[in-house]
Amino acid sequence: MTALARPRPTSTVSRVFEHRWLQYRRTFRASIFSSFLSPILFLTAMGIGLGSYVSDSAVDDIGGVSYLVFLAPGLLAATAMQSAAFEATFPIMGGLVWNKVFRAMFATPITARDITLGNLAWIAARLTMIATVFTLVMVAFGAAESPLVVLAVPAAVLTGMAFAAPIMAFSATQKTPNKFNAVFRFGITPLFLFSGTFFPLDSIPEGLRPLAWVTPLYHGADLSRALSLGTVLDDPVLAVIHVAVLAACVVAGTLAAFYTIERTLVRG
Amino acid sequence: MPETPSDPLIHARGLTKRFGEFTAVDAIDFDVAVGESFGFLGPNGAGKTSTMRMIGCTSPISDGTLQVMGMDPALHGPQIRARLGVVPQQDTLDTELTVRENLAIYGRYFGLSRAEVGRRADELLEFAQLTERANDRVEPLSGGMKRRLTIARSLINEPTLLLLDEPTTGLDPQARHLLWDRLYRLKQRGVTLVLTTHYMDEAEQLCDRLVVMDKARIVAEGSPRELIEHYSTREVTELRFAPGIAETLDGQLDGIAQRVEHLPDRILLYADDGEAAAVAVHQRGLKPETVLVRRSSLEDVFLRLTGRSLVD
Numbered sequence: 001m002t003a004l005a006r007p008r009p010t011s012t013v014s015r016v017f018e019h020r021w022l023q024y025r026r027t028f029r030a031s032i033f034s035s036f037l038s039p040i041l042f043l044t045a046m047g048i049g050l051g052s053y054v055s056d057s058a059v060d061d062i063g064g065v066s067y068l069v070f071l072a073p074g075l076l077a078a079t080a081m082q083s084a085a086f087e088a089t090f091p092i093m094g095g096l097v098w099n100k101v102f103r104a105m106f107a108t109p110i111t112a113r114d115i116t117l118g119n120l121a122w123i124a125a126r127l128t129m130i131a132t133v134f135t136l137v138m139v140a141f142g143a144a145e146s147p148l149v150v151l152a153v154p155a156a157v158l159t160g161m162a163f164a165a166p167i168m169a170f171s172a173t174q175k176t177p178n179k180f181n182a183v184f185r186f187g188i189t190p191l192f193l194f195s196g197t198f199f200p201l202d203s204i205p206e207g208l209r210p211l212a213w214v215t216p217l218y219h220g221a222d223l224s225r226a227l228s229l230g231t232v233l234d235d236p237v238l239a240v241i242h243v244a245v246l247a248a249c250v251v252a253g254t255l256a257a258f259y260t261i262e263r264t265l266v267r268g
Numbered sequence: 269m270p271e272t273p274s275d276p277l278i279h280a281r282g283l284t285k286r287f288g289e290f291t292a293v294d295a296i297d298f299d300v301a302v303g304e305s306f307g308f309l310g311p312n313g314a315g316k317t318s319t320m321r322m323i324g325c326t327s328p329i330s331d332g333t334l335q336v337m338g339m340d341p342a343l344h345g346p347q348i349r350a351r352l353g354v355v356p357q358q359d360t361l362d363t364e365l366t367v368r369e370n371l372a373i374y375g376r377y378f379g380l381s382r383a384e385v386g387r388r389a390d391e392l393l394e395f396a397q398l399t400e401r402a403n404d405r406v407e408p409l410s411g412g413m414k415r416r417l418t419i420a421r422s423l424i425n426e427p428t429l430l431l432l433d434e435p436t437t438g439l440d441p442q443a444r445h446l447l448w449d450r451l452y453r454l455k456q457r458g459v460t461l462v463l464t465t466h467y468m469d470e471a472e473q474l475c476d477r478l479v480v481m482d483k484a485r486i487v488a489e490g491s492p493r494e495l496i497e498h499y500s501t502r503e504v505t506e507l508r509f510a511p512g513i514a515e516t517l518d519g520q521l522d523g524i525a526q527r528v529e530h531l532p533d534r535i536l537l538y539a540d541d542g543e544a545a546a547v548a549v550h551q552r553g554l555k556p557e558t559v560l561v562r563r564s565s566l567e568d569v570f571l572r573l574t575g576r577s578l579v580d
Contacts, residue, residue, distance in 0.1 A: 012346075015376050022373055023364055104360035106326055108377035108425075109346040266328065268321055 012110050016118020017125075019101070020091075024126075035130050039079070039137040046198070047071045047143065062200055063229065065145065072143035073152055073228035074197035076134050077159045077220035083130050084160035085188050087123045088167040089180045095119075096264050097175060103265060112262035116168070120254060123164045124157055131156040138228070146230025155227055155243075159220025162246040163188075165253025172260035191217045196225075219245045275338060277302050277429055277460050278323060282332030285318045292318040294484035295332060300462055305455050307471045308464040309566060310481035311576070316464035317357060319481075320433045323462065324354050337428065350378060353422035353430040353459075357437070359414050361406045367417055368393065368402040375424040388424055395450065396420035412443030419450060430454065432463040436470060448473050468566035480566075482574045492566055499572045500564040501526055503542030507535045507549065507556040517554070524548045529571060538568070 024031070051067030062070040095102035095115075102115050131153045138144050144152075167183065174180070194204065195217035201209055212218045223242040226232035232239050276299035285293040293315040300306045308316040321327035323336055325345040334341055336348045361370050368389055375385035393399045396416040406414065415435065422430060435451070436444040451474055455461055465471050471478050472492045480488040480495070488495055505525070509517070514535060521528050525537035525545050535556075539545040542561035549556065571577055 011379060015379070018376055019362075019373050022369060023362070026364075099363050100358065100360040101362045103326075103356065104362075104374065104421075105377055107324060107349060107352070107354040107356070107360075108374070109350045109379070110377050111346060266326065268317075268327060 012114040013117045013121060016105065016110060016115050017121050020119065020122035035133045036137065039134045042075055043068065043072055043137060043141050043143060061202065065229065068141065068143050069145060071198065072138045073224035074221040076131060076138065076152060076156050077217060077224045078192050078197045079134055080127050080131055080156040080160035081163050081217050082188060082192065084123060084127060084164035085167055085184065087126055088164040089171050089183065090177065092119065092168050092171040093174060093177055096172060106265045112265050113258055116257045116261050119168065120165060124161055127157045127160040128153065144228050146228060148227045148230050148232060152224045152227040155220065155223045158246045159216060162216040162220065162249035165250050165257055169253055169256035169260045172257060172264050191215050196221045216246055216249050276300055277337060279335040280332065283322065283329060283334050284331035285322060285327065286330040291484050296486045298479055298486065300460065303458050303460055305461040305474055305476045307475035307478035308481055309471045309478050311466055314481040315484040316481055317433055320431055320464055324352060324431050325349050350425065351428045353425065353427035355418050355422050355432040355435055357433040359418050361414060361417060363407040366403050366405055367398055370406060370417060371421055371424055374421045378425040392420040392423055412439050412446065415439060415447060429460045429462065432461065434464055471566055480570060480573055487573045495566060495569045496564045500568040501538040502540045502564060504562055504564050504568055505537040505539060505542040505545045506560040507537065508558045509556050520552060520554060
């Protein structure tokens, strides 16, 4: 017998990533265009249009900056969340249920963990693209106050991953996309609206604020804003808490996804 | 190295698969030798796919022992899978990618270099007669073409063992014959084939040796010829009567054949001389609408073993 074709374990994850890239390549141009378009539209309509109605007295509540400057970093984090949620639902169902390409991978030396990590790595790469484009648009709009805004890109990616990992774990338990609507309607959309993206948390009733505290988007939006405004060093402990909460969601979600994806692949 | 030429490529003893209360595979024993073409024959739900998935190291065994290429799937799944080619029952092609991309990315899963993958993809496109469709997307291909692509894909790592789960189910006769031809060529090259099927003709064409499975158990084992000789007669005479007549024949066919089988739509007479049996039927004044004398097949073996036909 000749030498065993032993897989190199370090590269198995990258092969899953390579597959996602191959799939994405054909829609690359259209997707780059739309990832510029969306922040331009949002920042124009909400930041400049709606922002012109925000009174001077309200400006004090949002840190003494224009509404555009307040809104943009929150919207960056929220955009990362939405993109992550999308990437962690339908493509995962596609690979496990629709065209079953993850099952095809699972018949090769690729393991369920490789499939999980490869897909998470791909989502992180997609979020990096989206967040970078968004931040470039922010800077072009004059919506960033500090050069630290470059760190808002990894902050937004971390925010997205805090959603992607647990949602991926959930997606792997589903046989149809029916419940994905509920995830978006009752999860993603309310968070998008009430996690300090469009207005500071001080504006919502005090009893509801702890709710916002436990949602990852609040931490992501506040962290991105502190970086964009350059105020992060005013309260470094808070920034560390934000990162820790987001990282905890990523780790817990990844462990859950290891379990659910493997279980679904093994069940056949 | 974990195996020597005399060791079986697959070794199973008391192999069992349970899903909760349900036993899909109930303590089966079998060995598959290097270079052999081995089949699991049985109806849907007999446990064939569960067995294949255990051999393919994607489904852990519940009980018993299983060794594939001398290794334990529970410990060496990825190493075993590196040397397997798998053709699943349902296609798992990436329909958004082209034919060639499907082959290339699959080769990458095995850690092959891009250059090597490109070379092998071209060869396999030729083998699967898909060269002209290389840069087309998979989505609009016919069922037969998708199946050939799936088989080509399973060969990208030059596997020692090829697992085919119902390779031709759902294909038209022409597509099936083309696939059989390709599989026969692989067999000639010395690739060990393990396949499941519920088609007799497929088992007879492709398998050196097979086991008949029914209700999670192996009920017979041998070459197609041995099984037919052992469990059936040389010939079969099929009689079809007008509606309502067959039920009135009670006892009138006794003694004509070694065995008489009543099916819902026809009566089978098992005899070594089918023509003589047909003549005897007419001599007794019975008037079947059609009479067909044919050679015994694995279908008859299955009917004998289980009392049921394979394809309902």
